[in-house]
Amino acid sequence: MKEPDAARESVWDYPRPPAVEAASGRVVEIWFADTLIASTRSALRVLETSHPPVFYLPAADVAVELLTQSPAASVCEWKGLACYWDLDVAGRHVPRAAWSYPDPLPGYGQLRSTFAFYPGLVDRCTVDGERVRPQAGDFYGGWITSEITGPFKGRPGTSRW
Template sequence: MANTQQAAAKAKLEGKSRGKKQLEPDAKHPITVDEFPGRVRVAFNGHLIANTANAVRLQEADYPPVYYIPRHDCDWRLFTPSDHTSHCPYKGEASYFHLDVDGKRAKDAVWSYEEPNTAVSRIGGFVAFYPDRVDRIEAD
């Protein structure tokens, strides 16, 4: 199911970034992407929805770090594709997913860059979660 959702998100974003500004990280706006050496778990509405030892950590400028999780380490039965998209000049076009667990929805709680800009290509196809839309994100 994850591959089908990934293909649908990719098709939806195709062409959306044409003509949009693309920026490279630099000293004024640094971005690093590295392998996270620990485990990352994400829970929503009492369910573990992601659990991985293969996360990557993206650190962008002065923002808190964001953990990107491989799709195969997520419970895709709980994800519903959203029509929402966004554009980051440093990362590219993002597609979104809702989380639906036991009748509770977290709208646009998950995002993914299907074809990220070259500088952050490592996050391509991984997913990340808004901390304020899930119960918890544990990184240890």
């Protein structure tokens, strides 16, 4: 495994179970179909070993009128039951583009009334203007920026890490 330089965060230094932290006032934006879906300086980051951070945005800073709850759901052993949200903008539809934890388990209450988006399912996600690269795979929703180094879970063959 390549050693990260001091200016970058290694996902292998992140904890398990995951930690929730403020995104330090950085501007986090999500764009889809030439529409700004969300913009905030109040995002949270969930940090978990081997995963790029997942950014959670307060519902107050998301165009929630563009989201429709999906019948899909999943369970995280730490965060609880996740609900998925479809995105509809300008005639474009993306199933399960976002998820939320309406009633998170103890220790993750900060995630209540927030939404996380899959960066690979929208047109653009940025953190302080830097375009995010999506975590590989179709289940994890990590946001890869220049401050993060891996290797990252999500590629084929990484499911048992």
